[in-house]
Amino acid sequence: QVQLVESGGGLVQPGGSLRLSCAASGSIFRINSMGWYRQAPGKQRELVSVTNIIGSANYANYADSVKGRFTISRDNAKNTVSLQMNSLKPEDTAVYFCYAHVSVVGRGANDYWGQGTQVTVSS
Secondary structure, X not given: OEXXXXXXXXXXXXXXXXXXXXXXXXXXXXXXXXXXXXXXXXXXXXXXXXXXXXXXXXXXXXXXXXXOOEEEEEEOOOOEEEEEEOOOOHHXXXXXXXXXXXXXXXXXXXXXXXXXXXXXXXX
């Protein structure tokens, strides 16, 4: 129905930057929310940043731990979302998952997840 494909993870030194991207495809009527979660080893999956559409505007939410360092951007016309991650810290190491809440043609709205991309911050 809906596929989310991520790209852009990798290994970076503390203080470095990475950019994650995610593209949604399939029977999409409307993407209501789109963004990123992450899961570190032995921890629960947590929200990093998500954008919500209200009317014609995007509203972004950030976890406190990434405010001021990460920036989410979304292209509604292309069904894509990106996460610019600056000043990365070792505690940002995790698998990052693209997330979307999508209204699917003829099927209502559901949550969808990408396969995950590894981000490792280490010297």
